[in-house]
Amino acid sequence: xxxxxxxxxxxxxxxxxxxxxxxxxxxxxxxxxxxxxxxxxxxxxxxxxxxxxxxxxxxxxxxxxxxxxxxxxxxxxxxxxxxxxxxxxxxxxxxxxxxxxxxxxxxxxxxxxxxxxxxxxxxxxxxxxxxxxxxxxxxxxxxxxxxxxxxxxxxxxxxxxxxxxxxxxxxxxxxxxxxxxxxxxxxxxxxxxxxxxxxxxxxxxxxxxxxxxxxxxxxxxxxxxxxxxxxxxxxxxxxxxxxxxxxxxxxxxxxxxxxxxxxxxxxxxxxxxxxxxxxxxxxxxxxxxxxxxxxxxxxxxxxxxxxxxxxxxxxxxxxxxxxxxxxxxxxxxxxxxxxxxxxxxxxxxxxxxxxxxxxxxxxxxxxxxxxxxxxxxxxxxxxxxxxxxxxxxxxxxxxxxxxxxxxxxxxxxxxxxxxxxxxxxxxxxxxxxxxxxxxxxxxxxxxxxxxxxxxxxxxxxxxxxxxxxxxxxxxxxxxxxxxxxxxxxxxxxxxxxxxxxxxxxxxxxxxxxxxxxxxxxxxxxxxxxxxxxx
Amino acid sequence: xxxxxxxxxxxxxxxxxxxxxxxxxxxxxxxxxxxxxxxxxxxxxxxxxxxxxxxxxxxxxxxxxxxxxxxxxxxxxxxxxxxxxxxxxxxxxxxxxxxxxxxxxxxxxxxxxxxxxxxxxxxxxxxxxxxxxxxxxxxxxxxxxxxxxxxxxxxxxxxxxxxxxxxxxxxxxxxxxxxxxxxxxxxxxxxxxxxxxxxxxxxxxxxxxxxxxxxxxxxxxxxxxxxxxxxxxxxxxxxxxxxxxxxxxxxxxxxxxxxxxxxxxxxxxxxxxxxxxxxxxxxxxxxxxxxxxxxxxxxxxxxxxxxxxxxxxxxxxxxxxxxxxxxxxxxxxxxxxxxxxxxxxxxxxxxxxxxxxxxxxxxxxxxxxxxxxxxxxxxxxxxxxxxxxxxxxxxxxxxxxxxxxxxxxxxxxxxxxxxxxxxxxxxxxxxxxxxxxxxxxx
Numbered sequence: 001x002x003x004x005x006x007x008x009x010x011x012x013x014x015x016x017x018x019x020x021x022x023x024x025x026x027x028x029x030x031x032x033x034x035x036x037x038x039x040x041x042x043x044x045x046x047x048x049x050x051x052x053x054x055x056x057x058x059x060x061x062x063x064x065x066x067x068x069x070x071x072x073x074x075x076x077x078x079x080x081x082x083x084x085x086x087x088x089x090x091x092x093x094x095x096x097x098x099x100x101x102x103x104x105x106x107x108x109x110x111x112x113x114x115x116x117x118x119x120x121x122x123x124x125x126x127x128x129x130x131x132x133x134x135x136x137x138x139x140x141x142x143x144x145x146x147x148x149x150x151x152x153x154x155x156x157x158x159x160x161x162x163x164x165x166x167x168x169x170x171x172x173x174x175x176x177x178x179x180x181x182x183x184x185x186x187x188x189x190x191x192x193x194x195x196x197x198x199x200x201x202x203x204x205x206x207x208x209x210x211x212x213x214x215x216x217x218x219x220x221x222x223x224x225x226x227x228x229x230x231x232x233x234x235x236x237x238x239x240x241x242x243x244x245x246x247x248x249x250x251x252x253x254x255x256x257x258x259x260x261x262x263x264x265x266x267x268x269x270x271x272x273x274x275x276x277x278x279x280x281x282x283x284x285x286x287x288x289x290x291x292x293x294x295x296x297x298x299x300x301x302x303x304x305x306x307x308x309x310x311x312x313x314x315x316x317x318x319x320x321x322x323x324x325x326x327x328x329x330x331x332x333x334x335x336x337x338x339x340x341x342x343x344x345x346x347x348x349x350x351x352x353x354x355x356x357x358x359x360x361x362x363x364x365x366x367x368x369x370x371x372x373x374x375x376x377x378x379x380x381x382x383x384x385x386x387x388x389x390x391x392x393x394x395x396x397x398x399x400x401x402x403x404x405x406x407x408x409x410x411x412x413x414x415x416x417x418x419x420x421x422x423x424x425x426x427x428x429x430x431x432x433x434x435x436x437x438x439x440x441x442x443x444x445x446x447x448x449x450x451x452x453x454x455x456x457x458x459x460x461x462x463x464x465x466x467x468x469x470x471x472x473x474x475x476x477x478x479x480x481x482x483x484x485x486x487x488x489x490x491x492x493x494x495x496x497x498x499x500x501x502x503x504x505x506x507x508x509x510x511x512x513x514x515x516x517x518x519x520x521x522x523x524x525x526x527x528x529x530x531x532x533x534x
Numbered sequence: 535x536x537x538x539x540x541x542x543x544x545x546x547x548x549x550x551x552x553x554x555x556x557x558x559x560x561x562x563x564x565x566x567x568x569x570x571x572x573x574x575x576x577x578x579x580x581x582x583x584x585x586x587x588x589x590x591x592x593x594x595x596x597x598x599x600x601x602x603x604x605x606x607x608x609x610x611x612x613x614x615x616x617x618x619x620x621x622x623x624x625x626x627x628x629x630x631x632x633x634x635x636x637x638x639x640x641x642x643x644x645x646x647x648x649x650x651x652x653x654x655x656x657x658x659x660x661x662x663x664x665x666x667x668x669x670x671x672x673x674x675x676x677x678x679x680x681x682x683x684x685x686x687x688x689x690x691x692x693x694x695x696x697x698x699x700x701x702x703x704x705x706x707x708x709x710x711x712x713x714x715x716x717x718x719x720x721x722x723x724x725x726x727x728x729x730x731x732x733x734x735x736x737x738x739x740x741x742x743x744x745x746x747x748x749x750x751x752x753x754x755x756x757x758x759x760x761x762x763x764x765x766x767x768x769x770x771x772x773x774x775x776x777x778x779x780x781x782x783x784x785x786x787x788x789x790x791x792x793x794x795x796x797x798x799x800x801x802x803x804x805x806x807x808x809x810x811x812x813x814x815x816x817x818x819x820x821x822x823x824x825x826x827x828x829x830x831x832x833x834x835x836x837x838x839x840x841x842x843x844x845x846x847x848x849x850x851x852x853x854x855x856x857x858x859x860x861x862x863x864x865x866x867x868x869x870x871x872x873x874x875x876x877x878x879x880x881x882x883x884x885x886x887x888x889x890x891x892x893x894x895x896x897x898x899x900x901x902x903x904x905x906x907x908x909x910x911x912x913x914x915x916x917x918x919x920x921x922x923x924x925x926x927x928x929x930x931x932x933x934x935x936x937x938x939x940x941x942x943x944x945x946x947x948x949x950x951x952x953x954x955x956x957x958x959x960x961x962x963x964x965x966x967x968x969x970x971x972x973x974x975x976x
Contacts, residue, residue, distance in 0.1 A: 172919035221926035225859020471935040
């Protein structure tokens with residue numbers, strides 16, 4: 001018996017495509033590894049938010065992760081009988097491609113209201129998405145003439161790095177569709193590749209996906225009708241099933257595409273802004289200078305020898321770990337705040353550092369408190385130091401505006417934060433989808449105390465006139481448990497701020513917030529530079 | 535100015551009920567014009583007046599408008615309907631029992647009327663009579679200075695206003711947000727169909743209210759109160775709610791529907807009071823008047839006929855097929871009672887060929903080897919087409935809750951004798967699979 005062909009899934013959304021994907025990135029990665037996939041692409045809709053968690057999981061499970069995003073392309077003004085909207089999946093080949101893709105998403109997100117995007121075909125150009133490969137997936141059953149238009153456009157913009165993604169999802173027209181696409185491929189020389197349009201990691205997640213669809217459409221499930229997916233085929237299928245479904249060459253082509261994408265999220269390195277170091281100084285020398293200047297102010301009668309040796313020890317450690325920029329950036333912000341008489345105060349473990357005391361971040365002489373500097377920074381721990389600064393909350397905005405003015409809107413942004421489903425919101429959405437009356441949904445959500453702990457309290461339900469044995473209630477409990485912790489939407493972090501050396505939009509996508517820009521949650525793990533607690 | 539005055543007949547003695555009766559009448563009037571007022575609402579003989587000059591064109595001229603108002607007035611319980619150039623004159627003419635205030639010049643008409651036709655004058659009737667005045671004309675002939683010194687200023691003001699020499703000011707009646715009207719029946723009613731007479735009066739008011747709001751009614755409730763002399767077990771009263779599929783304010787249709795409902799009703803005790811409430815009100819598309827009659831409106835509309843039949847036979851016995859959105863073929867259409875509102879129009883359907891005929895129940899097929907049999911061995915032409923869904927569709931079978939969930943692989947199959955078939959393979963209990971026939975392509 002011939003071996004089962006290898007496969008890489010190139011089109012898969014996680015639950016960071018809000019109200020669409022029904023599996024966590026980690027679950028997808030784990031399942032893909034289990035099934036022996038060669039690689040898995042996480043391509044959330046106009047978003048990169050899922051990839052950090054997928055990356056962590058992929059590293060743990062040693063699975064090749066492809067980073068990308070997918071978009072619904074609209075023909076806009078060019079639309080006519082020969083055009084049809086199609087899905088475009090973009091995968092980053094390398095760091096440069098990743099930067100391009102982030103910038104592209106930023107462009108789309110910034111020109112649309114929060115949480116939405118609109119991609120007109122005239123807004124895409126091959127150069128803008130250099131070092132990326134693309135998969136076009138036209139809508140099922142569009143006419144050959146419409147397919148030809150898409151093919152022509154692909155050849156013009158993405159010659160040599162475009163494919164047609166074929167999704168065979170156990171629909172009656174699968175064979176006909178494959179036939180039509182093969183004719184197109186022969187005519188345009190654009191290769192076909194298998195792509196599963198994956199929405200969840202296992203078949204049994206379909207009910208949850210239905211609930212998400214119902215929430216998106218805003219109707220109970222019984223009225224959703226054709227908005228629901230017709231079957232559960234949009235999961236990570238076993239390789240045996242794939243081998244039975246797709247022709248061999250389409251599966252082999254997935255490996256081809258995957259081999260073109262060699263971007264690894266670890267290549268992304270955070271770089272501190274340069275402005276804080278004046279010309280003619282190195283970061284180390286400048287930090288040393290302002291530290292000793294500060295020390296002169298703190299100890300006008302001359303500093304004790306113990307302090308001096310401590311300063312030298314700290315400077316050496318900071319130099320070794322290359323954290324000078326970070327200290328200089330914080331010193332700069334604090335100096336600005338002081339100059340405007342904005343109350344500010346460093347707190348937490350930073351108080352253990354003499355340097356923080358000298359450069360004015362903290363106000364307590366650490367020598368008097370005899371605490372360990374290693375609590376603040378240590379070589380062994382190998383994680384960036386964390387200086388919390390409290391600002392007067394009425395004037396926090398001034399500090400933010402100063403940062404925007406100094407670093408420019410391209411390089412400074414508020415960090416985003418993912419709002420996840422909590423018991424209350426999960427019950428509300430699942431309850432509405434299952435057709436509970438609004439009154440009951442409200443009552444259930446309010447009395448969600450029964451959720452705490454694993455034991456369900458029968459009396460709680462009976463108080464609301466429901467029985468735990470009722471099918472509808474059982475469905476509610478089961479689906480709510482699955483939905484808990486799912487990301488629901490992006491919001492802005494109360495105090496997080498990102499500053500970078502180069503344009504930030506090349507590192508993470510940025511989108512609009514009510515007052516400023518947000519860098520979605522990517523920044524959470526990699527680029528934390530400072531935090532405000534307000 | 536074209537003023538109409540309406541005098542209600544047989545008003546109840548209770549003051550609050552009298553106000554209700556006049557305001558119901560005013561509501562009806564509001565369909566013709568927004569300028570409707572109640573004159574002397576609290577007195578023994580209130581009147582409703584409306585100014586119709588501006589509405590004449592909308593209703594096809596003064597004559598048509600007058601006829602239209604006159605047509606409904608007996609059903610509404612109007613004792614006298616009169617027309618005059620000023621509102622007080624219209625009221626005075628009405629109280630005098632005449633209707634036309636345009637036949638002669640106004641002052642000639644009014645001069646001949648007796649004193650009690652104008653309330654402000656009627657107050658001083660005794661004094662004026664002693665002065666030898668019997669008609670309004672004689673009062674007017676008295677010197678104005680003396681009149682104003684001897685009597686109050688209101689007398690002169692009312693006279694001037696009636697004769698059109700001084701502007702009139704009215705507080706216009708505003709259209710209530712919801713409709714509810716009460717009626718005290720003139721006699722105790724013992725048979726349900728006889729309630730229709732009183733109900734029709736209320737429905738006329740409702741139709742006026744609806745017309746003024748450019749709305750139609752989808753559901754209305756008729757409540758009745760039993761007479762106080764009833765037996766104890768009869769209860770306070772009862773109510774019926776009548777629903778229609780299309781919002782309407784066609785009084786004939788509503789009356790007919792109510793009549794069908796009342797015909798089946800038995801009253802527990804004699805009824806003394808009626809109340810009508812409009813429950814569901816929707817805005818109605820107005821149809822413009824056309825020169826040529828439109829062919830589709832020639833007969834009675836189908837919906838109205840169906841509704842009447844459903845009212846007579848029971849709603850469960852008149853059914854209408856409805857197309858639904860669903861991936862499961864047996865739920866793509868179903869029957870629902872005709873009077874229930876239709877779901878919104880659907881434009882989407884599954885984009886794969888569907889069989890012309892669907893079996894009421896899937897028919898289990900025998901198999902030979904792996905292949906299904908139906909009048910011979912079946913040849914599978916196209917497929918599979920996987921349909922999964924319905925886990926949310928709960929039902930109770932034999933007291934046990936189940937879902938109508940399906941997971942089927944459909945195929946287009948060719949049978950030598952039976953033609954092209956729509957068959958599916960599904961998994962049964964204990965890992966067995968079975969074939970079923972579900973539809974036939976014509």
